[in-house]
Amino acid sequence: MTYEILTVPLADLRTRTSMKWRRYPQDVLPLWVAEMDCHVAPPVAAALHAAIDRGDTGYPAGPVYEEAVTRFAQDTWGLELDPARIGLMPDVMGGIRNAIGVTTRPGDHVVVNPPVYPPFFAAVTGTDRQLLEVPMTPDGHLDLVALEAAFSGRLGVRPTAYLLSSPHNPTGRAHPAEDLATVARLAREHRVRVIVDAIHAPLTDPGVTYVPYLSVPGSEDALVLFSASKAWNLAGLKAAVMVAGPAAAKDLAAVPYDAARGAASHLAVLSHTVALDEGRPWLTQLRTEIAANRALVDRLLAEKLPAVSQLPGNATYLSWLDCTALGLPDPQQHFLDVARVALNPGPAFGSVGRGHVRLNLATSTEILTEAIERMANSLT
Structure with a gap:
Protein backbone atom coordinates (compact mmCIF):
# COMPACT_ATOMS: atom_id res chain seq x y z
CA MET A 1 0.00 0.00 0.00
CA THR A 2 1.21 3.49 -0.86
CA TYR A 3 0.73 6.32 1.61
CA GLU A 4 0.87 10.09 1.35
CA ILE A 5 1.40 11.25 4.90
CA LEU A 6 2.68 14.82 5.22
CA THR A 7 0.26 16.18 2.64
CA VAL A 8 -2.57 17.61 4.74
CA PRO A 9 -3.67 20.95 3.22
CA LEU A 10 -3.13 24.05 5.33
CA ALA A 11 -6.87 24.81 5.37
CA ASP A 12 -7.55 21.39 6.93
CA LEU A 13 -4.76 21.80 9.44
CA ARG A 14 -6.27 25.10 10.56
CA THR A 15 -9.38 23.19 11.70
CA ARG A 16 -7.38 21.13 14.20
CA THR A 17 -7.80 21.93 17.89
CA SER A 18 -4.53 20.55 19.28
CA MET A 19 -1.82 22.72 20.82
CA LYS A 20 0.17 23.16 17.64
CA TRP A 21 -2.72 24.77 15.81
CA ARG A 22 -4.25 26.72 18.68
CA ARG A 23 -1.29 28.40 20.40
CA TYR A 24 -0.80 31.13 17.78
CA PRO A 25 -3.06 33.30 15.58
CA GLN A 26 -4.25 32.06 12.20
CA ASP A 27 -1.63 34.00 10.23
CA VAL A 28 1.24 32.16 11.92
CA LEU A 29 2.76 29.01 10.41
CA PRO A 30 3.38 26.73 13.44
CA LEU A 31 6.58 24.71 13.09
CA TRP A 32 7.32 24.35 16.77
CA VAL A 33 5.87 21.66 19.08
CA ALA A 34 6.46 18.01 18.16
CA GLU A 35 3.14 17.25 16.50
CA MET A 36 3.10 16.08 12.90
CA ASP A 37 0.90 17.56 10.20
CA CYS A 38 -0.03 14.10 8.99
CA HIS A 39 -2.88 11.80 8.16
CA VAL A 40 -3.41 9.16 10.84
CA ALA A 41 -2.09 5.72 9.93
CA PRO A 42 -5.14 3.83 8.57
CA PRO A 43 -4.74 0.75 10.83
CA VAL A 44 -4.64 3.01 13.88
CA ALA A 45 -7.69 4.98 12.77
CA ALA A 46 -9.60 1.76 12.10
CA ALA A 47 -8.72 0.35 15.52
CA LEU A 48 -9.85 3.49 17.30
CA HIS A 49 -13.12 3.67 15.37
CA ALA A 50 -13.80 0.00 16.11
CA ALA A 51 -13.10 0.49 19.82
CA ILE A 52 -15.52 3.42 20.02
CA ASP A 53 -18.16 1.54 18.04
CA ARG A 54 -18.09 -1.34 20.51
CA GLY A 55 -17.92 0.95 23.54
CA ASP A 56 -14.47 -0.33 24.45
CA GLY A 279 1.65 0.60 11.09
CA ARG A 280 5.13 -0.31 9.89
CA PRO A 281 4.57 0.31 6.13
CA TRP A 282 3.14 3.73 7.03
CA LEU A 283 6.21 4.42 9.18
CA THR A 284 8.52 3.45 6.32
CA GLN A 285 6.89 6.03 4.07
CA LEU A 286 6.93 8.64 6.82
CA ARG A 287 10.69 8.22 7.31
CA THR A 288 11.21 8.77 3.59
CA GLU A 289 9.13 11.95 3.61
CA ILE A 290 10.91 13.34 6.67
CA ALA A 291 14.33 12.72 5.12
CA ALA A 292 13.17 14.48 1.95
CA ASN A 293 11.98 17.44 4.04
CA ARG A 294 15.34 17.62 5.83
CA ALA A 295 17.07 17.80 2.44
CA LEU A 296 14.54 20.40 1.27
CA VAL A 297 15.35 22.64 4.23
CA ASP A 298 19.06 22.38 3.41
CA ARG A 299 18.36 23.50 -0.16
CA LEU A 300 16.01 26.29 0.85
CA LEU A 301 18.44 27.67 3.43
CA ALA A 302 21.33 27.61 0.95
CA GLU A 303 19.22 29.45 -1.61
CA LYS A 304 17.22 31.89 0.49
CA LEU A 305 18.79 32.09 3.96
CA PRO A 306 22.48 31.15 3.70
CA ALA A 307 23.39 32.74 7.04
CA VAL A 308 21.32 30.05 8.80
CA SER A 309 22.57 26.46 8.88
CA GLN A 310 20.82 23.21 9.74
CA LEU A 311 22.83 20.81 11.88
CA PRO A 312 23.12 17.60 9.84
CA GLY A 313 20.62 15.17 11.29
CA ASN A 314 19.63 11.58 10.61
CA ALA A 315 16.79 10.95 13.05
CA THR A 316 13.62 12.48 14.55
CA TYR A 317 11.58 15.03 12.60
CA LEU A 318 13.30 17.92 14.33
CA SER A 319 15.77 20.39 12.83
CA TRP A 320 18.27 22.42 14.88
CA LEU A 321 19.00 25.72 13.14
CA ASP A 322 22.01 27.89 13.93
CA CYS A 323 20.98 31.51 13.50
CA THR A 324 23.90 33.12 15.34
CA ALA A 325 25.30 34.68 12.16
CA LEU A 326 22.13 36.78 11.85
CA GLY A 327 23.07 38.76 14.95
CA LEU A 328 19.49 38.73 16.25
CA PRO A 329 19.07 39.00 20.03
CA ASP A 330 16.18 36.50 19.89
CA PRO A 331 15.78 34.67 16.55
CA GLN A 332 12.64 32.84 17.63
CA GLN A 333 10.88 36.06 18.61
CA HIS A 334 11.99 37.81 15.43
CA PHE A 335 10.69 35.04 13.17
CA LEU A 336 7.42 34.94 15.10
CA ASP A 337 6.84 38.70 15.13
CA VAL A 338 8.10 39.56 11.66
CA ALA A 339 7.90 36.37 9.57
CA ARG A 340 4.86 34.94 11.39
CA VAL A 341 6.59 31.57 11.72
CA ALA A 342 6.51 29.85 15.12
CA LEU A 343 9.64 27.92 16.10
CA ASN A 344 11.01 26.72 19.44
CA PRO A 345 13.49 29.11 21.09
CA GLY A 346 16.99 27.70 21.44
CA PRO A 347 17.55 28.84 25.05
CA ALA A 348 14.64 26.63 26.19
CA PHE A 349 16.96 23.68 25.46
CA GLY A 350 19.71 25.12 27.67
CA SER A 351 21.95 28.17 27.60
CA VAL A 352 24.04 26.66 24.79
CA GLY A 353 20.95 27.04 22.61
CA ARG A 354 21.28 30.82 22.37
CA GLY A 355 21.12 31.96 18.77
CA HIS A 356 19.39 28.74 17.71
CA VAL A 357 15.83 27.63 17.00
CA ARG A 358 14.20 24.23 16.60
CA LEU A 359 12.07 23.65 13.51
CA ASN A 360 9.54 20.84 13.03
CA LEU A 361 10.10 19.07 9.68
CA ALA A 362 6.93 16.98 9.85
CA THR A 363 4.73 19.06 7.61
CA SER A 364 4.05 19.51 3.90
CA THR A 365 6.69 20.71 1.48
CA GLU A 366 4.45 23.68 0.70
CA ILE A 367 4.35 24.81 4.32
CA LEU A 368 8.09 24.29 4.79
CA THR A 369 8.86 26.27 1.66
CA GLU A 370 6.60 29.14 2.63
CA ALA A 371 8.05 29.20 6.16
CA ILE A 372 11.67 29.50 4.95
CA GLU A 373 10.64 32.14 2.42
CA ARG A 374 8.91 34.14 5.15
CA MET A 375 11.96 33.85 7.39
CA ALA A 376 14.25 35.03 4.61
CA ASN A 377 11.97 37.93 3.67
CA SER A 378 11.77 39.04 7.32
CA LEU A 379 15.47 39.94 7.19
CA THR A 380 15.34 42.21 4.13
Missing part, protein backbone atom coordinates in the same frame (compact mmCIF):
# COMPACT_ATOMS: atom_id res chain seq x y z
CA THR A 57 -13.45 2.68 26.54
CA GLY A 58 -12.52 1.20 29.90
CA TYR A 59 -9.21 0.42 31.58
CA PRO A 60 -6.23 -1.27 29.89
CA ALA A 61 -5.83 -5.00 30.50
CA GLY A 62 -3.04 -7.45 29.84
CA PRO A 63 0.50 -6.93 28.54
CA VAL A 64 -0.60 -6.16 24.97
CA TYR A 65 1.56 -3.04 24.59
CA GLU A 66 4.52 -4.73 26.22
CA GLU A 67 4.29 -7.68 23.84
CA ALA A 68 3.93 -5.38 20.82
CA VAL A 69 7.11 -3.59 21.85
CA THR A 70 9.00 -6.90 21.99
CA ARG A 71 7.83 -7.80 18.47
CA PHE A 72 8.72 -4.38 17.09
CA ALA A 73 12.15 -4.32 18.75
CA GLN A 74 12.99 -7.80 17.50
CA ASP A 75 11.81 -7.21 13.94
CA THR A 76 13.15 -3.66 13.59
CA TRP A 77 16.41 -3.67 15.54
CA GLY A 78 17.11 -7.34 16.22
CA LEU A 79 16.77 -6.61 19.94
CA GLU A 80 15.40 -9.37 22.14
CA LEU A 81 13.35 -8.07 25.06
CA ASP A 82 11.57 -9.87 27.86
CA PRO A 83 7.95 -8.67 28.26
CA ALA A 84 8.31 -9.37 31.98
CA ARG A 85 10.83 -6.51 32.16
CA ILE A 86 8.57 -4.04 30.37
CA GLY A 87 6.10 -1.94 32.31
CA LEU A 88 3.28 0.28 31.14
CA MET A 89 3.70 4.00 31.90
CA PRO A 90 1.38 7.01 31.43
CA ASP A 91 3.81 8.68 29.01
CA VAL A 92 7.57 8.99 28.48
CA MET A 93 8.15 11.98 30.75
CA GLY A 94 6.07 10.42 33.51
CA GLY A 95 8.17 7.30 33.06
CA ILE A 96 11.38 9.32 33.28
CA ARG A 97 10.27 10.87 36.56
CA ASN A 98 9.44 7.40 37.82
CA ALA A 99 12.87 6.14 36.73
CA ILE A 100 14.63 9.02 38.49
CA GLY A 101 12.56 8.30 41.59
CA VAL A 102 13.57 4.63 41.83
CA THR A 103 17.26 4.98 40.90
CA THR A 104 18.29 8.15 42.77
CA ARG A 105 17.60 9.99 46.01
CA PRO A 106 16.65 13.63 46.67
CA GLY A 107 19.71 15.85 46.31
CA ASP A 108 21.48 13.50 43.89
CA HIS A 109 22.93 14.90 40.67
CA VAL A 110 21.62 13.81 37.26
CA VAL A 111 23.59 14.45 34.06
CA VAL A 112 21.89 15.92 30.98
CA ASN A 113 23.28 16.98 27.59
CA PRO A 114 22.08 20.42 26.51
CA PRO A 115 20.79 21.48 24.13
CA VAL A 116 18.19 18.94 25.17
CA TYR A 117 14.43 18.50 25.34
CA PRO A 118 13.28 21.19 27.83
CA PRO A 119 11.17 18.91 30.11
CA PHE A 120 14.38 17.07 31.05
CA PHE A 121 15.37 20.00 33.26
CA ALA A 122 12.05 20.01 35.12
CA ALA A 123 12.07 16.22 35.45
CA VAL A 124 15.31 16.51 37.41
CA THR A 125 14.68 19.62 39.49
CA GLY A 126 11.00 18.77 40.02
CA THR A 127 11.97 15.53 41.74
CA ASP A 128 14.35 17.36 44.11
CA ARG A 129 17.46 16.26 42.21
CA GLN A 130 20.28 18.48 40.96
CA LEU A 131 21.22 19.10 37.33
CA LEU A 132 24.73 18.46 36.07
CA GLU A 133 24.98 19.77 32.51
CA VAL A 134 27.43 18.26 30.02
CA PRO A 135 26.77 20.00 26.69
CA MET A 136 26.83 18.26 23.34
CA THR A 137 29.77 19.06 21.09
CA PRO A 138 29.23 21.93 18.62
CA ASP A 139 28.72 19.40 15.81
CA GLY A 140 25.99 17.61 17.76
CA HIS A 141 27.75 14.58 19.25
CA LEU A 142 28.02 13.37 22.82
CA ASP A 143 31.10 14.84 24.46
CA LEU A 144 32.56 11.60 25.78
CA VAL A 145 35.57 13.27 27.38
CA ALA A 146 33.33 15.65 29.31
CA LEU A 147 31.00 12.79 30.26
CA GLU A 148 33.93 10.88 31.74
CA ALA A 149 34.92 13.95 33.76
CA ALA A 150 31.34 14.31 35.00
CA PHE A 151 30.81 10.64 35.85
CA SER A 152 34.15 10.41 37.68
CA GLY A 153 33.39 13.43 39.88
CA ARG A 154 36.05 15.69 38.37
CA LEU A 155 33.43 18.41 37.88
CA GLY A 156 33.06 18.69 41.65
CA VAL A 157 30.12 16.34 42.28
CA ARG A 158 29.44 12.66 41.72
CA PRO A 159 26.25 12.06 39.73
CA THR A 160 24.15 8.97 40.31
CA ALA A 161 22.18 9.01 37.05
CA TYR A 162 22.45 10.09 33.42
CA LEU A 163 19.38 11.11 31.42
CA LEU A 164 20.14 10.37 27.76
CA SER A 165 18.05 11.49 24.77
CA SER A 166 18.49 8.83 22.06
CA PRO A 167 17.93 9.80 19.28
CA HIS A 168 18.78 13.24 20.48
CA ASN A 169 16.23 16.03 20.65
CA PRO A 170 16.73 18.74 19.34
CA THR A 171 19.84 17.94 17.25
CA GLY A 172 18.12 15.13 15.36
CA ARG A 173 21.04 12.71 15.78
CA ALA A 174 21.04 8.96 16.28
CA HIS A 175 24.03 8.17 18.51
CA PRO A 176 26.50 5.70 16.94
CA ALA A 177 27.13 2.34 18.56
CA GLU A 178 30.67 3.21 19.61
CA ASP A 179 29.52 6.30 21.52
CA LEU A 180 26.80 4.35 23.33
CA ALA A 181 29.27 1.59 24.18
CA THR A 182 31.57 4.20 25.72
CA VAL A 183 28.69 5.65 27.72
CA ALA A 184 27.83 2.20 29.05
CA ARG A 185 31.46 1.51 30.00
CA LEU A 186 31.81 4.85 31.79
CA ALA A 187 28.49 4.42 33.58
CA ARG A 188 29.46 0.96 34.79
CA GLU A 189 32.90 2.10 35.95
CA HIS A 190 31.55 5.07 37.88
CA ARG A 191 28.27 3.53 39.06
CA VAL A 192 26.03 5.94 37.19
CA ARG A 193 22.55 4.69 36.25
CA VAL A 194 21.51 5.43 32.68
CA ILE A 195 17.91 6.44 31.90
CA VAL A 196 17.14 6.69 28.19
CA ASP A 197 14.40 8.63 26.42
CA ALA A 198 13.97 6.61 23.22
CA ILE A 199 10.67 8.11 22.09
CA HIS A 200 12.08 9.03 18.66
CA ALA A 201 13.73 5.61 18.14
CA PRO A 202 11.58 4.54 15.14
CA LEU A 203 12.25 7.84 13.35
CA THR A 204 15.65 7.38 11.74
CA ASP A 205 16.22 8.35 8.12
CA PRO A 206 16.10 5.50 5.58
CA GLY A 207 19.38 3.58 5.65
CA VAL A 208 20.24 4.79 9.16
CA THR A 209 20.41 2.08 11.81
CA TYR A 210 19.12 2.99 15.24
CA VAL A 211 21.22 1.44 18.01
CA PRO A 212 19.12 0.60 21.09
CA TYR A 213 21.01 1.40 24.26
CA LEU A 214 20.10 -1.99 25.71
CA SER A 215 21.95 -3.66 22.83
CA VAL A 216 25.39 -2.40 23.91
CA PRO A 217 27.58 -4.24 26.43
CA GLY A 218 27.34 -2.93 29.98
CA SER A 219 23.79 -1.59 29.65
CA GLU A 220 22.24 -4.22 31.90
CA ASP A 221 21.10 -1.84 34.65
CA ALA A 222 19.62 0.82 32.34
CA LEU A 223 15.99 1.91 32.18
CA VAL A 224 14.66 2.89 28.75
CA LEU A 225 11.43 4.81 28.08
CA PHE A 226 9.70 4.20 24.77
CA SER A 227 6.40 5.09 23.16
CA ALA A 228 4.77 4.89 19.76
CA SER A 229 3.39 8.38 20.28
CA LYS A 230 5.98 10.36 18.31
CA ALA A 231 6.47 8.04 15.35
CA TRP A 232 2.72 7.66 14.73
CA ASN A 233 1.61 11.12 15.98
CA LEU A 234 -0.37 9.82 18.94
CA ALA A 235 0.50 12.42 21.57
CA GLY A 236 -3.20 12.83 22.34
CA LEU A 237 -3.37 9.13 23.22
CA LYS A 238 -0.94 8.89 26.12
CA ALA A 239 0.89 5.69 26.92
CA ALA A 240 4.48 4.49 27.08
CA VAL A 241 6.58 1.66 28.43
CA MET A 242 9.61 1.41 30.69
CA VAL A 243 12.01 -1.28 29.52
CA ALA A 244 14.39 -2.53 32.20
CA GLY A 245 17.74 -4.10 31.53
CA PRO A 246 18.31 -7.51 33.14
CA ALA A 247 19.85 -5.93 36.25
CA ALA A 248 17.13 -3.27 36.61
CA ALA A 249 14.00 -5.39 36.97
CA LYS A 250 13.75 -4.53 40.67
CA ASP A 251 13.66 -0.81 39.81
CA LEU A 252 10.81 -1.32 37.38
CA ALA A 253 8.95 -3.30 40.04
CA ALA A 254 9.45 -0.44 42.51
CA VAL A 255 7.42 2.04 40.42
CA PRO A 256 4.05 2.56 42.15
CA TYR A 257 1.01 1.19 40.30
CA ASP A 258 -0.85 4.50 40.31
CA ALA A 259 2.14 6.24 38.68
CA ALA A 260 2.46 3.59 36.00
CA ARG A 261 -0.12 1.14 34.65
CA GLY A 262 -2.84 2.78 36.69
CA ALA A 263 -2.29 6.07 34.84
CA ALA A 264 -2.21 4.74 31.26
CA SER A 265 -5.06 5.06 28.77
CA HIS A 266 -6.83 2.03 27.32
CA LEU A 267 -7.43 3.68 23.94
CA ALA A 268 -3.78 4.71 23.86
CA VAL A 269 -2.65 1.15 24.55
CA LEU A 270 -4.91 -0.15 21.78
CA SER A 271 -3.76 2.43 19.23
CA HIS A 272 -0.05 2.18 20.06
CA THR A 273 -0.18 -1.61 19.86
CA VAL A 274 -1.77 -1.50 16.42
CA ALA A 275 0.74 1.11 15.28
CA LEU A 276 3.69 -1.06 16.29
CA ASP A 277 2.25 -4.20 14.70
CA GLU A 278 0.35 -2.94 11.66
